[in-house]
Amino acid sequence: MSEAVDEMIADVVDGGEVRNHLGLIAAMTREFTATRDADVMAKTGLERITKYVGAEASSLFLIDDNGKELVCSACSGPVDITGLRIPADAGIVGRVYNERSGQMVRDVTKDADFGAMVDEQTGFTTKSILCAPLSLGDECLGCIEIINKNTGDGLFEADDLTLLETLAGAATLAIHNFRLTQQVVAQERERHELELAAQIQRQLLPPAGGPEFPVHGINMAARSVSGDFYDILPLADGRIWFNVGDVSGKGMNAALLMAKTSSLFRCLAKATDSPGRLFDAINSELCETGTHGMFVTMAGGLFDPATGKILMANAGHEPPLLLDGYGEQFTFFEAEAPPLGIMAGIAGPEGYPSQEIDLNGGSFYIFTDGLTEATTFGGGMLGIDGARALIREHAEESPDLQLNSITGAVRLPGQSLRDDLTMLIIQDSGTAEEKAAAAAPAPVSDDVVSGQILRIRVPAKANRLKVIRAGTEQAAAFCEADEAWTVDLVMAVDEACQNVIRHAYVGWDEPGDIVVDFIRDRDRLIVHLMDFADPVDQSKIKSRDLDEVRPGGLGVHLIKSVTDEAIFVDPPEGVGNLFKLTKRL
Amino acid sequence: MSLEITEKDGATIVALAGDVDLQTSPAVRQGLLECLETHDQVVVDMSQVNYIDSSGVASLVEAFQVSRKKGSFFALAHVSTAAMRVLSLARLDKVFSIHESTEDALAANG
Structure with a gap:
């Protein structure tokens, strides 16, 4: 192809035929698109243009990322000025860049904008300049400048400018094309690196134990890399370290912090047998490096x-569940400390608080909020009750099958997961005698009353919260609830009303009403909160109290912590939203 | 709700009284932040706080964060059982410096 261009240049120079311009442009454009190296492309392109116009030297200036300076990215001629930077508003090049129009300065000595500095530094003598902008729509990528005509008096003619402007058009497209290609290549490289990172991450997860091994885990990433992790680390004496963790946030940052935390766990666990001190050490390390x-x-x-017992620490993690050996009763274990990496030195000499849990022939489940917040086939969020129901449904299966069944139930066909999902099962193979000895679950008493206790209807305003709290206390007193129970209920109702006050009637001149119904249902108190606004987008309501120590976002967490159930249910006709709180007496 | 500011042994005692809820927490937040602007030892006396909700806790967290940034001392004293319940559910009971009395709080800064 180069020979073809050379031939054409020779032909044009010899014959001086303008009609060949078009052929030259076509040939050069083909050449541009075939070149992958930007520098080579610019250099050969410039050389061809210089030769074709019959000039002494030429240079290509591109605007830098800040738009402040024009940088010489290629040149042709006796002096190499590659890398030279000039302010975007200086000299003839700057003028062409700003005015976005090609210009011919036949005699530079007569142009006030001509900067002689380069000539002084290089010893070159500039007589005449042709300069054309590289315009692309509203944007200008830079300029091409051509210096001193070889023939005649060394000064350019009007025809030369038209030619240069045309060639500049082809060069602009070539540069633009090249940059787009660069972007695609960079994206592809990034995708590849992400896939490599995901591979390394998967290798950080422990190998699966055999069917007889009591601890089993699964990790499914919502994207290619995961912010969740779990680990299983058997010790020589038969005991087994385990963990499940969830890094706030998603993507590569979260994945790197996950890798760091799981490595710290694995490394530091070998030097202690106290979960509390291990957590404290990990927290210190995380805080130290930020x-x-x-x-x-x-x-x-x-x-x-050997004993069926767990010693566990919980730093702000979703409460693990113990399902008893009968597959009937659940017990859950609240976090007793804030998440890791927020603040160093918050634990005492014994480290983070830890709790001893006797599995007593039961199964222990630790999972991330990817499970409880997963979308179900019905479209709603699985929730803790949904998670319990799923676990109970599959409790008879082998641990590995359970993990597959449970995670499979929330993995909707053709959809990616909303969040990373990790789950770990610890199964205690208690003896038959031990299982028989496990206490039978207490029967539910039927000796209770049912029916509505109280209805409060007030405008959804902050100054009515005190009234609602007082009413809630009365409703609790009517059920003969104790003080701690009442404090929790008041908090839950208050926080739930706050959400209505703050969000339901946004944009209304005067807020509408809020209705709070207290209903006794045997051994439970049910509170219905109703508003008359537009239905809320439930996906936006999320417990984010522990996402970070910062103001705001606590309410939903508080409600969930002190009630047995807190869900939106389908409202009756005429009601905007119905939020239902259930609390066992 | 009321917010009363007194000086004691070079420290500032902010006595809150009443319910700190959605209605009153903006005033609490503003009071605490203003106090932290000019004082570097602030103890919040919560003995008269009957009720505090998440927006009230958020005001305390914000004040706590400002104090840490400035290197000031910020502590809570006389936290009632009900208020303590909210702080512990939010797992902030281990984050705040919490003391039985304002004297204890000042001694802790000693």
Whole structure:
């Protein structure tokens, strides 16, 4: 192809035929698109243009990323000025760049804008200049400048400018094309690196134990890399370290923090047998190096298959569940400490608080909020009750099958997960005698009353909260609830009303009403909160109290913490939203 | 709700009284932040706080964060059982410096 261009130049120079311009442009454009190296492309392009116009030297100036300076990115001629930077508003090049129009300065000595500095530094003598902008729509990428005509008096003619402007058009497209290609290549490289990172991450997860091994885990990433992790680390004496963690945030940052935390766990666990001190050490390490606002929730500890007991610490993680050996009763274990990576030195000499849990022939489940917040086939969020129901449904299966069944139930066909999902099962193979000895679940008493206790209807305003709290106390007193129970109910109702006050009637001149119904249902108190606004987008309501220590976002967490159930249910005709709180007496 | 500011041994005692809820927490937040602007030892006396909700807790968290940024001392004293319940549910009981009395709080800064 180069020979073809050379031939054409020779032909044009010899014959001086303008009609060949078009052929030259076509040939050069083809050449541009075939070149992958920007520097080579610019250099050969310039050389061809210089030769074709019959000039002494030429240079290509491109505007830098800030739009402040024009940088010489290629040149042709006796003096090499590649890398030279000039302010975007200086000299003839700057003038062409700003005015977006090609210009011919036949005699530079007569142009006030001509900067002689370069000539002084290089010893070159500039007589005449042709300069054309590289315009692309509203944008200008830079300029092409051609210096001193070889023939005649060394000064350019009007025809030369038309030619240069045309060639500049082709060069602009070539540069633009090249940049787009660069972007695609960079994206492809990024995708490849992400896939490599995901591979490395998967290798950080422990190998699966055999069917007889009591601890099993699964991790499914919502994107290619995961912010969740779990680990299983058997010790020589038969005990087993385990953990499940969730890094706040998603993507590569979260994945890196996940890798760091799981490595710290694996490394530091070998030097202690106290989960509390291990968590404290990990927290110190994370805080020391900074986590840039991210943090990690983690539940983990030591399981001793010989005794069926777990010693566990929980740093702000979703409460793990114990299902008893009968597959009937659940017990859950609240976090007793804030997440890791927020603040150093918050634990005492014994480290983070830890709790001893006797599995007593039961199964222990630790999971991330990817499970409880997963979307179900029905479209709603699985929730803690949904998670319990799923676990109970599959409790008879082998641990690995359980993990597959449970995660499969929330993995909708053709959809990616909303969040990373990780789950770990610890199964205690208690003896038959032990299982028989496990206490039978207490029967539910039927000796209770049912019916509506109280209805409050007030404008949804902050100054009515005090009234609602007083009414809630009365409703609790009517059920003969104790003080601690009442404090919790008041808090839950108050926080739920706050959400209505703050969000339901946004944009209304005067807020509408809020109705709070207290209903006794045997051994439970049910509170219905109703408003008459537009239905809320439930996906936006999320417990984010522990996402970071910062003001706001606590309410939903508080409500969930002190009630047995807190859900939106389908409202009756004429009601905007119905939020239902259930609390066992 | 009321917010009363007194000086004691070079420290500033902010006595809150009443319910700190959605209606009153903006005033609490503003009071605490203003106090932290000019004082570097602030103890919040919560003995008269009957009720505090998440917006009230958020005001305390914000004040706590400002104090840490400035290197000031910020503590809570006389936290009632009900208020303590909210702080512990939010797992902030281990984050705040919490003391039985304002004297204890000042001694802790000693």
